[in-house]
Amino acid sequence: MRTDLGDGHAVVDLCEAALDDADRLVPKVRIMAMQQQAHGASLAGERGLVDQLIDQADRLLPSVDDDLPWGNACRRTPGYLEVQRATCYGRLGxxxxxxxxxxxxxxxxxxxxxxxxxxxxxxxxxxxxxxxxxxxxxxxxxxxxxxxxxxxxxxxxxxxxxxxxxxxxxxxxxxxxxxxxxxxxxxxxx
Known part of the structure; x- marks a missing residue:
């Protein structure tokens, strides 16, 4: 919701809090938090952070192996993380x-x-x-x-x-x- 409101700094803060103990999170949740943080970074004008977060999430993608029915877009959607990067780049102008x-x-x-x-x-x-x-x-x-x-x-x-x-x-x-x-x-x- 903070992304929809254009509050990039709040999005980054919320995602940093979610990722504070990232080792306890399944890879899918870490990927979701990282890509949301990238959206927050794009709202704050931070291209370097966008790329860093999307690249980190991409390295985690092969680790998503659970059968939970939620949050599978990262595996199911072709080019999911590049969709996120392209959206962020568009927002960055x-x-x-x-x-x-x-x-x-x-x-x-x-x-x-x-x-x-x-x-x-x-x-x-x-x-x-x-x-x-x-x-x-x-x-x-x-x-x-x-x-x-x-x-x-x-x-x-x-x-x-x-x-x-x-x-x-x-x-x-x-x-x-x-x-x-x-x-x-x-x-x-x-």
Whole structure:
């Protein structure tokens, strides 16, 4: 919840407290705490800490071997930790780096995982806009918007609203008008 509120320092503090006695935690819980701490670090503008935490979590990933039914996204989701890194990079304003990671992640995510693919594409489009590549952002947004309309995903809609904000510098340009037309069906009735 502190991440959603943009309180990076509180997220880092909470995760540090959770990891204070990390040896007593199963690897899956340590990975979850580390990736959440990375999100907090991204909110605080600390790229080095983001990379350090995601890299540490990645080294723990092979140790996740329990059969508990909760918290298995780190094993089940292709490129899970790179999804977290790309999200953090996007939050840090590292558009080119985030975009490259989203390309890698999307190559791993099956077409059947439509909601995840749509969210990731919306984030990739936002990364392109942040990297001052508005044409690329709009091209990616076309696919994400189609999925958003078909699935009615609120999460995807939120990501596309973020894209819309990031594209404001081009709102009066042809590319901005194209984006508004593409996103129209997504935001109808919202």
């Amino acid at each position: 590292l558009g080119a780096e985030a975009g490259a990671l989203w390309s890698q992640v999307l190559a791993l995510v099956p077409e059947t995982a439509r909601r995840d693919r749509g969210v990731y594409m919306a984030r990739q489009a936002t990364a392109a806009a942040a990297a001052r590549e508005p044409d690329q952002a709009v091209e990616i947004a076309r696919s994400a918007a189609t999925i958003a309309v078909e699935t009615r995903s609120a999460r995807m809609r939120r990501e596309l609203v973020t894209l819309e904000r990031t594209m404001r510098p081009w709102q009066d340009a042809p590319v901005g008008r194209d984006l508004a037309e593409i996103l129209g069906p997504v935001t109808e009735g919202s």
